[in-house]
Amino acid sequence: MLAKAPITIYYFSGTGNTLLMADAIKKAFEQRHYTATLKNMTQASASDATNEGLLGIVVPVAVQSTFPLVWDFIEQLPPGNGRPVFLADTMESFSGGIVGPMKKVLMKKGYTCIAAREFKMATSMQTTLKKAEEGMLKNKKALLEADAYVQAIVTEKAVWPRIPFLSDAMRAISKGRGIWTKTSKRIELEAPLCIQCGLCEKHCPVDAMTMTAGGVQIQYEKCMACMRCVNYCPKNAFTLGGKHVTQKKVTAIKTL
Numbered sequence: 204m205l206a207k208a209p210i211t212i213y214y215f216s217g218t219g220n221t222l223l224m225a226d227a228i229k230k231a232f233e234q235r236h237y238t239a240t241l242k243n244m245t246q247a248s249a250s251d252a253t254n255e256g257l258l259g260i261v262v263p264v265a266v267q268s269t270f271p272l273v274w275d276f277i278e279q280l281p282p283g284n285g286r287p288v289f290l291a292d293t294m295e296s297f298s299g300g301i302v303g304p305m306k307k308v309l310m311k312k313g314y315t316c317i318a319a320r321e322f323k324m325a326t327s328m329q330t331t332l333k334k335a336e337e338g339m340l341k342n343k344k345a346l347l348e349a350d351a352y353v354q355a356i357v358t359e360k361a362v363w364p365r366i367p368f369l370s371d372a373m374r375a376i377s378k379g380r381g382i383w384t385k386t387s388k389r390i391e392l393e394a395p396l397c398i399q400c401g402l403c404e405k406h407c408p409v410d411a412m413t414m415t416a417g418g419v420q421i422q423y424e425k426c427m428a429c430m431r432c433v434n435y436c437p438k439n440a441f442t443l444g445g446k447h448v449t450q451k452k453v454t455a456i457k458t459l
Contacts, residue, residue, distance in 0.1 A: 205257065205357045210239040212259035213247065215273050215408070217429030219453035220293045220324040220342065225261040227346045228291060231353035244272065245408045249279035254286050257356075258314070260305070263429075264294035264321070266386065268301050268377035270427050272408060277305065283314030289356055290319040290363065293345070295326040300377060303370025306363055318361030320352045327430035329449040338451065380424075387411075387426035389444045390433060394418045396440035403432035403441075406456050431459065 210232055216222035225241055232239040239259075252258065262273045269292065288309055292301055298321055306316045322345040325338025355361035376382060397418035404412040404419060411426035412419050418440075419432075433441040433448055435456045441447075 205237075205359060207237060208256035210237055210257045210259060211242060211252070212239060212261055213242050213244050213249075213252075213276070214259075214261040215244040215263065215270065215276070216459050217263055217265075217270075217408075217431050218327040218434045218451055219459060220327070221261055221263045222454055222459060223342065223346060224291060224293050224322060224324070224349060225259075227349040228259065228261060228353055231350045232357075234350075235353070235357055237357075244276045249276045250281060252280055254281070254284050256286075258283075258286055258288040259291070260288065261291045262293075262301075264292050264298040264301060265428070266377040266382055267297065267299045267373045268304070270429060271377075271380075271383065272427065277308055280309075280312060280314075283309065283312050285313065285315050287317045288314045289317055289361070291349075291352065292319075292321050293324045294321055296323065298373070300370055300373025300375075302363070303365045304374035306365050307371075316363040317359075318352070318356045319363040320361070322348060325451055325453075327434060327451060328443055329451055330443065330446050332449055335449045335451065342453070383427050384423050387421070387423045387428040390421060390426070390428060390430075391442050391445075392418050392421065393440050393442055393447075396438045398438055398440075400437060402456065403436060406431060406435070406459065408459075431456070 214225035229239040229241055262269045302319050324341050324345045329335045404414050409425050411422045434450045439447050
């Protein structure tokens, strides 16, 4: 059985799915009488992570890997000194470039990678009501599966696989800045709808939004297309590839 030491779960969530998953995992540990704490990667310093207890990493999949913000956080973690760590990621359908590469990075830093699991959840790029309905069902199923994942961790039956060639190749695609800029440029503002409330500027995790007299401007060289602005704009003023999305607001924006 997993030792009854404190558990710290670091997470990043663009539009809310991953926060729901991180919270479900936390509660599943607490139901088994473990002490678990959630920490937002955008508000915590990786260098301050202690070597005590189990470390959890809960992040979304993006560009078949995960966001640069997450990789930067992982790279800044202190030496693991054998500390056990688990991973959970949330995705619409497929990743390929996160489970193996993250294990490789963490092992190099001295962590013991004990478990990894991927959960299919709603897309943050919902352009149809059908996608929105499918997403609700995916989320419900994934949050139920979180309990089984924690049980496997606690009973030490979980594993963290590594697929060297495929995963490293997929990770290579997301390493350059170009793919993120290209992806973020699909997001545009429909200026007449913008009420200049400043919500997107305030809550952008990478400070890529600047409010101007003509509405918000997106700094594409910084944006990583986490879709928070698109999904939480009160007027749905952003478009994705020229289309308005069916907004997904699974939690209050102030909690992200």
